[in-house]
Amino acid sequence: MTNPAPADGPQIPKINRDLLEPLLSTHWSYFLLVGALAGLVAAGAGAWSYQFRTGIGQTNLHPPVFWGVYIASFIFWVGASHSGTFISGVLRLTKAEWRRPVTRIAELMTFISLIIATLFVFYHLGRVWRWYYLIPYPNQREIWPNFRSPLMWDAMAVFTYATASTIYLYLPLIPDFALMRDRIEDWRKPLYRVLSLGWQGTQHQWQVLETAMRIITPLIVMVMVSVHSIVGWDFGVSLVPAWHSTIFAPYFVVGAVHSGVGLVVIGMYILRKVYHLEDYIGQEHFDKMGKLLLLTTLGLAYLYFAELLTIWYGNIPDHMWVVDSLLSGPFAVPFWFMVACVYVIPLLALTLPAFRRRPLGVMVIGVLINIGMYIERVLLIVPPLSYPRLPFNWDTYVPS
Amino acid sequence: MVDVTNNGTTLFALFELSAPVKALVEKLQQAGIPLERIEVISPLPLHDARVTSPPRIPLYALTMTGGFAGIAVGLFFAAGTALFYPIMTGGKPVVAPPVVGIVSFETMMLLAIVTTFVAMVIRLRRGSRHAVVRDSRIDDGAVAVSVQMDGGDTQPAAVEALLREAGAFEIKPVRKDRVRMRRDAGKDAEQEGLWLWLGCAALALSSITAYSRDMEEQASYQSQEAPRRHSPPGSIPLTSRAIVSSAPVTPDEQLAAGTRVFRINCVHCHGPEGGGDGPVAGYLRDYRKICRPLMSNDSPWPLSMRS
Amino acid sequence: MTIVAGSLALAILLYVLAVKFVPIISVWEEKEGLMHGGRHE
The missing domain is CATH 3.30.70 (Alpha-Beta Plaits)
Known part of the structure; x- marks a missing residue:
């Protein structure tokens, strides 16, 4: 800015400029995008209000398939939220230097996808206005939520996770809020002033902040694992064929990380392109993310194979109906498409070091993985529900 | 300072x-x-x-205190409320230990993290005064x-x-x-901060509207009141079965109706393909005898139940 | 389906809006990386 520039100076002011730039200048197309998205959101809100008035039957959910696209979306978005905690949490714990430009992108994703995941819980409720039965409070009927229900665990876990990840997003933001409080002079200033909590950058404050982050990081990683395990147990503790499996919890967690990492790659690529952050998010970051994706691909494939193998080898008819419907039955097309998107293509592409160094390529893999994982979540829910143990109401389900 | x-x-x-x-x-x-x-x-x-200088009470001590408080809260909700207001469901234990564990784990994490955060904020604020x-x-x-x-x-x-x-x-x-x-x-x-928080609170409050109470709000008609409610569509008059016979017309519709009846009444023993391999069949003593007609090639039930 | 699409749009919208309020790369951590003999091209 002024005076004898400090030795490291020329770089640090550049960091300030580059990274605050997206907040200060706005291209016209930004407003176009916001407008288009807002329109879509409004359409969705309209659809929801229609479902409000006419009932959840509008979604084609009917016996025996009670859980459909909403729950699949919920799982998908909770999974997506594992991006932030996994990447920034685990990488912070292991003190990986390359995490620095990636953490914020990932944490923001965690925060936002949790909001969306929560929304899906509410979409899915037949009578949304009864949701407060989930809150354990002393009421006049002396009825407490039944904590034996795994859905109740879910409510607790998602609430804990949402709170924790908001805090986790916020902590490393405090010094940045202070920076923006000093650098940005418009209507956002009071907001930043409040959010920066009077941050000055004294060593006392740094110490407090870093201690807090050191404590919270491992905790939130544990919460992350528990949250998706519980979502997995929602299925695992049921007796529905092909859900009743011990492998569901780890399978869900790994799958969540898989799609989460894929989402972060997409975010990294787009933000890097739009805001010209090539100096910060380099090829090596895509390379590292590609390796992570490879790891989760292999892990997930292993778990998925183990799950299918035990069912196939056991050859229990109830379970085989489900597996048959996936491998060669009515769900075969989406199933094999999913296998290609989630396992085969990422595995083939990401093992090539040259491929991993191409941001666009890794991004496309991220997109494929997320499409695939979404299909996978739907396939996880619909076929087992379509084939109850007594076959009198076998029926399939197509989302409306 | x-x-x-x-x-x-x-x-x-x-x-x-x-x-x-x-x-x-x-x-x-x-x-x-x-x-x-x-x-x-x-x-x-x-x-x-x-x-x-290091703080008098290290932060992790507060975290752990919060965690223990969280366990207590979890125990209270998952085990306590179940014990105080026991509801029997299908021979399950009133207090299920794994459930208490899971709920307590979540509340422990919640309180530990929130306590750490609050303590951190207080310490940051205290530091910034100087x-x-x-x-x-x-x-x-x-x-x-x-x-x-x-x-x-x-x-x-x-x-x-x-x-x-x-x-x-x-x-x-x-x-x-x-x-x-x-x-x-x-x-x-x-002060600005105060206003901002107040604004947020007002916004949150305004979003809370009266909740519907379903039943109370539904239209209710006493038996002698107008308008007279008719029986729901598809009901069959007690005195006549005439409506039933007029149902399916095309062969497809007939087949579909038959499929439905077959699924409801027959499939459990006879199996979805009529192969006598329904899930209940194994429990019947002479199930082969029962299912034989359906297993033969000229059976009218090559039904593909999987579509 | 509309609800699902709307929610996806909402997620992107929130992210797009957040970009205007929050630096998408942690500024101080990036500086810290620089001090640790960071590897900037």
């Missing part, structure tokens, strides 16, 4: 990030300035310059050291010399009135 009531002067010096801050702080301490009166402000944590000087060059990569002298035995000149020696590229005294002004600005900020 700057104490406004004190008459002493405060020196504010800027350094490069690579400056030996730790050594400087030690020298200042040797010169008789207590640690509380030295403040080091940096744009990033300087791990080599731990110039603060430090007063902000310089935009700090964010651009400088370290600031402010030294507050109590006007007694320490000489500003000597301190200034020490600061210069450590490589300060700018040293300036901070005047008291400036300090006071900053404080007032801080107060303004707090």
Whole structure:
């Protein structure tokens, strides 16, 4: 800015400029995008209000398939939220230097996808206005939520996770809020002033902040694992064929990380392109993310194979109906498409070091993985529900 | 740290990030300035310059306290409420240990994290009461050291010399009135903050609307009241079965209707393909006999139930 | 389906809006990386 520039100076002011730039200048197309998205959101809100008035039957959910696209979306978005905690949490714990430009992108994703995941819980409720039965409070009927229900665990876990990840997003933001409080002079200033909590950058404050982050990081990683395990147990503790499996919890967690990492790659690529952050998010970051994706691909494939193998080898008819419907039955097309998107293509592409160094390529893999994982979540829910143990109401389900 | 009531002067010096801050702080301490009166402000944590005294209660102790409180809360909700208001469901235990474990785990994590966060915020706020000087060059990569002298035995000149020696590229005294002004600005900020929070609270409150009570709001008609409600569509009059026979017309519809009836009544033993492999068949003593007609090739049931 | 699409749009919208309020790369951590002999091209 002024005076004898400090030795490291020329770089640090550049960091300030580059990274605050997206907040200060706005291209016209930004407003176009916001407008288009807002329109879509409004359409969705309209659809929801229609479902409000006419009932959840509008979604084609009917016996025996009670859980459909909403729950699949919920799982998908909770999974997506594992991006932030996994990447920034685990990488912070292991003190990986390359995490620095990636953490914020990932944490923001965690925060936002949790909001969306929560929304899906509410979409899915037949009578949304009864949701407060989930809150354990002393009421006049002396009825407490039944904590034996795994859905109740879910409510607790998602609430804990949402709170924790908001805090986790916020902590490393405090010094940045202070920076923006000093650098940005418009209507956002009071907001930043409040959010920066009077941050000055004294060593006392740094110490407090870093201690807090050191404590919270491992905790939130544990919460992350528990949250998706519980979502997995929602299925695992049921007796529905092909859900009743011990492998569901780890399978869900790994799958969540898989799609989460894929989402972060997409975010990294787009933000890097739009805001010209090539100096910060380099090829090596895509390379590292590609390796992570490879790891989760292999892990997930292993778990998925183990799950299918035990069912196939056991050859229990109830379970085989489900597996048959996936491998060669009515769900075969989406199933094999999913296998290609989630396992085969990422595995083939990401093992090539040259491929991993191409941001666009890794991004496309991220997109494929997320499409695939979404299909996978739907396939996880619909076929087992379509084939109850007594076959009198076998029926399939197509989302409306 | 700057104490406004004190008459002493405060020196504010800027350094490069690579400056030996730790050594400087030690020298200042040797010169008789207590640690509380030295403040080091940096744009990033300087791990080599731990110039603060550790807090009386370490943060992790608070975290653990929060965690234990969380376990207690979890026990209360998952086990306590079930014990106080027992509801029997299908021979399951009223208190299920794994469930209590899971719920307690979540509440433990929740309270541990929230406690840590709240404690951290309180400590940050407490810290910010003292430090007063902000310089935009700090964010651009400088370290600031402010030294507050109590006007007694320490000489500003000597301190200034020490600061210069450590490589300060700018040293300036901070005047008291400036300090006071900053404080007032801080107060303004707090008020603005208050308004912001109030606004958020108002917004949240306004989003709470009256909740529907389903049954009470549904239209209800006594038996003698108009309008007369007719039986729901598809009902069959008690006295006549005429409606039933008029149902399916096309062969497809007929087949579909038959399929439905077959699924409801037959499939459990005869199996979805009529192969006699329904899930209940194994429990029948002579099931082969029962299912034989359907297993033969001329059976009318090559039904594909899988579509 | 509309709800699902709307939610996806909401997620992107929130992210797009957040970009205007929050630096998408942690500024101080990036500076810290620089001090640790970071590897910037």
